[in-house]
Amino acid sequence: MNIRDKTKLNLRGRPVATNREARRQSILKSAYEAFVELGFAKTTTAEVARRARTSKRAIYEVFESKTALFAAVIFENQHLIIDLPRADDELLPIEETLFRIFRLDIVAKEAKAREAILRLLTRESILFPELTDYLYEHEVIRSRELLIEWLELEHSRSRLSVNDPELYAGMLMDIVFGALLPHRPSHSEFDYLKRVEDIKQRLCIIITTML
Structure with missing residues (x-):
């Protein structure tokens, strides 16, 4: 693969990576707001999905559990x-x-x-x-x-x-x-x-x- 082909590949891949990170940040922002407002027990992945305007499946593609999501919010x-x-x-x-x-x-x-x-x-x-x-x-x-x-x-x-x-x-x-x-x-x-x-x-x- 020549340099030009590699450049094309990178350019095609960049929006996917950018979109994935943007989705992750949107989920984290919504989860932060939900955890602060409702607490861990009353915050559901469905509520986070609603606030982030995404699906529960999309959340679980990034975070394996609500606990992992909470940990990511604290880490962030x-x-x-x-x-x-x-x-x-x-x-x-x-x-x-x-x-x-x-x-x-x-x-x-x-x-x-x-x-x-x-x-x-x-x-x-x-x-x-x-x-x-x-x-x-x-x-x-x-x-x-x-x-x-x-x-x-x-x-x-x-x-x-x-x-x-x-x-x-x-x-x-x-x-x-x-x-x-x-x-x-x-x-x-x-x-x-x-x-x-x-x-x-x-x-x-x-x-x-x-x-």
């Missing part, structure tokens, strides 16, 4: 939860790096999406422990592990003194996510910004124990 939005791993050559001040790791300066729209994902994970992990097990077994959720690896790396660089990275990773996540999920949802931007500033101050306090 994990960047909203934690921004790791970091670039190998990143040498920002520790506090600035932590602010970026926990994405404390994202815009309001992304902040709301993050809160929705965190609430979804928190709610479903209580109702369906086996669902959480599935997410961990398939390494969909690795926020804690990635944070431990980052702490170990900074310790090896002598930028931090962390003898128990697992303990510190747990404390950091409790500080951030505990404050990002208030008991009562707030639609006030002022309240959100105040929470973020409080988180930053708390992170700065714990950083002093790691220097």
Whole structure:
């Protein structure tokens, strides 16, 4: 096959791949909206298909089960939860790096999406422990592990003194996510910004124990 023939083949194949990815993204978007609004139990593949304007068969061609679809939704939005791993050559001040790791300066729209994902994970992990097990077994959720690896790396660089990275990773996540999920949802931007500033101050306090 000459180069011209290969080019024709690639051009013919490209729309198929593009359409498949577009369909997958449409399903994920619709599933995200359904899971956030209805929860895992009340969300059916029929409901996702209706929202995505596709068929249940089309969903099962991409995702083997509703659990796999849920896992894909979480994986697709994990960047909203934690921004790791970091670039190998990143040498920002520790506090600035932590602010970026926990994405404390994202815009309001992304902040709301993050809160929705965190609430979804928190709610479903209580109702369906086996669902959480599935997410961990398939390494969909690795926020804690990635944070431990980052702490170990900074310790090896002598930028931090962390003898128990697992303990510190747990404390950091409790500080951030505990404050990002208030008991009562707030639609006030002022309240959100105040929470973020409080988180930053708390992170700065714990950083002093790691220097």
